Amino acid sequence: MDSTGNVILSGKKITKRFGGLTALSEVDFxxxxxxxxxxxxxxxxxxxxxxxxxxxIYDPENGDLFFGNRKITSLSPHKRASLxxxxxxxxxxxxxxxxLIENVATGVLYGRExxxxxxxxxxxxxxILSFTGLSDRARKLPGELILEDRKRLEIARALALxxxxxxxxxxxxxxxxxxxxxxxxxxxxIREEYGTTIFMIExxxxxxxxxxxxxxxxxxxIKLTEGLPDEVANHPEVISAYLGAAYVKx
Numbered sequence: 001m002d003s004t005g006n007v008i009l010s011g012k013k014i015t016k017r018f019g020g021l022t023a024l025s026e027v028d029f030x031x032x033x034x035x036x037x038x039x040x041x042x043x044x045x046x047x048x049x050x051x052x053x054x055x056x057i058y059d060p061e062n063g064d065l066f067f068g069n070r071k072i073t074s075l076s077p078h079k080r081a082s083l084x085x086x087x088x089x090x091x092x093x094x095x096x097x098x099x100l101i102e103n104v105a106t107g108v109l110y111g112r113e114x115x116x117x118x119x120x121x122x123x124x125x126x127x128i129l130s131f132t133g134l135s136d137r138a139r140k141l142p143g144e145l146i147l148e149d150r151k152r153l154e155i156a157r158a159l160a161l162x163x164x165x166x167x168x169x170x171x172x173x174x175x176x177x178x179x180x181x182x183x184x185x186x187x188x189x190i191r192e193e194y195g196t197t198i199f200m201i202e203x204x205x206x207x208x209x210x211x212x213x214x215x216x217x218x219x220x221x222i223k224l225t226e227g228l229p230d231e232v233a234n235h236p237e238v239i240s241a242y243l244g245a246a247y248v249k250x
Contacts, residue, residue, distance in 0.1 A: 006032045006033050007030045007031070007032050007033075007066075007068070008031055008032065008033045008067070008068060008164060008165050008197050009030070009031045009054070009065075009066070009067055009085070009165050009197075009199065010029065010030040010031070010065070010066045011027060011028060011029050011030075011050075011053075011054070011063060011064070011065050011066070012028055012063055012064050012066075013026040013027070013028060013062060013063040013064075014026070014027040014028075014029075014050065014053060014060050014062075014063035014064075014065070015027075015060055015061050015062040015063050016046075016049055016050075016053055016058055016060050016061060016221075017061050022221050023046045023049040023221050024046045024049055024050060024053070024060070024218075024221045025220075025221045025222050026062070026063065026222075027046070027050065027063070027218070027221070027222070027223050028223065029050075029216055029223070029226075031165065031197060031199050032197075033197050034191065034195075034197055035197055035198070035213055035214060036187065036188075036191060036197075036198040036200065036211055036212050036213055037198070037199050037200070037212055037213070037214050037215070037216065038200055038201075038202060038208040038211070038212035038214070038215040038216065038229075039051075039199065039200065039201045039202075039215075039216050039218065040201070040202065040203070040205075040208060040215060040216075040217055040218075040232075040242065041217055041218035041219050041224070041241075041242055042219060042241060042242050044220075045218040045219050045220060045221065046218045046220075046221040047201045047218055048090060048169060048201065049221075050218070051087060051167050051169055051199075051201065053065070054080075054085065054087075054167060054199075055077055055080060055081075055085060055087050055167065056072075056075060056076055056077035056079075056080045057077060059073075059074075060073065067080070067083055067084070067085065070083070078110075081110075081111075081161055081163075082112060083164075084112060084161075084162075084163050084164030084165060085163060085164070085165055085167070086158040086159070086161045086163030086165070086166045086167065087158060087166065087167035087168075087169065088151075088154045088155055088157075088158050088166075088167070088168050088169050088171055089154065089169055090169045090170045090173070090201075092142075092150045092151065092153070092154045093154075094142035094150070094153055094154070094157065095142070096141065096142055096143060097141070098141075098142075099138065099139050099140060099141055100125075100129055100134055100137060100138045100139070100140060100141075100142070100153060100156075101122055101125050101126060101129065101138045101139065102125075103125075103142065103153065103156075103157055104125035104128050104129060104153075104156050104157055104160045105118070105121040105122045105124070105125040105160070106121075106157075106160075107125075107157050107158070107159075107160025107161050108121040108124045108125055108128075108160045108161075109121045110161070111160055111161035111162045112161060112162040112163070113162045124160070125138075125156075125160065126138060128156050128159050128160055129156055131156075131159070131189070131193070132152045132153075132155055132156045132159070132186065133152060133182075133186070134149060134152055134153060134156060137149060147174050147175070148175055148179045148182075148183075151171050151175070151183070152186070154171070155168070155171060155186070155190075159190070159194065159196075163196060164196065164197060165196065165197040165198070165199060166190065166196050166197070166198050166199070167199050167200070167201075168187070168198060168199070168200040168201065168202075169200075169201045170201055170202055170203065171183060171187075171200070171202075172184075172202055172204040172207040173202075173203065173204065175204075180204060180206060180207055183207070184207055184210055184211050187200070187211050188211070200212070205233075208229065209229045209233065212229060213228070213229075214226065214227065214228060214229075215227065215228075215229055215232040217232060217235075217238050217241075217242065219237075219241045219242065224237055224238060224241060225237065225238060
């Protein structure tokens with residue numbers, strides 16, 4: 001583990017069980033400020049479960065979570081969000097009856113910026129929608145959006161909380177090559193312009209390899225390895241468990 005004091009989020013021996021199934025087994029991880037860290041592994045390996053533990057949806061049976069130096073294992077989801085932990089969901093969950101401005105403004109009102117006026121919140125929401133490329137659809141309902149824009153709305157709603165770290169759960173899934181390139185660009189801009197650290201789950205390997213400075217691999221709830229993208233891509237156990245030999249030959 002990093003001893004420089006620059007760690008924004010960390011977990012020690014995180015264990016989560018569902019009945020007789022161990023979804024996470026003594027998982028250690030850390031994310032340093034300013035990083036974009038990837039989390040990969042086969043379906044059912046525990047990736048989203050780890051994000052749910054981090055965001056407070058699930059309580060771990062064992063282990064502890066830290067935000068900076070603060071222990072957050074027992075904090076509620078809204079308290080974690082108020083500290084600066086934001087996230088998206090693999091299945092987007094907008095407020096269907098509200099337009100895009102209202103969806104994002106709702107997050108602004110309850111975010112870390114402490115904006116309490118509706119007008120001020122709407123103005124900030126419009127800024128975020130512009131940043132995410134949605135300003136021309138600001139008055140549409142979420143159901144009127146194509147998949148790429150629904151993904152961007154999910155990111156915009158998370159950014160409305162003004163998070164210090166953003167957990168991205170498969171924001172590239174279902175996108176074509178051009179849309180993936182645009183989403184990679186947006187990910188970098190979130191870090192550079194908002195100063196937000198990013199921890200991301202992704203199956204689109206182009207996105208992971210071109211975006212992340214470090215990758216953590218889970219398999220059957222156990223941390224298999226972590227390292228630089230090239231190191232992970234050429235790790236024999238990662239190839240066997242997840243990538244397959246065909247990926248390495250590409």
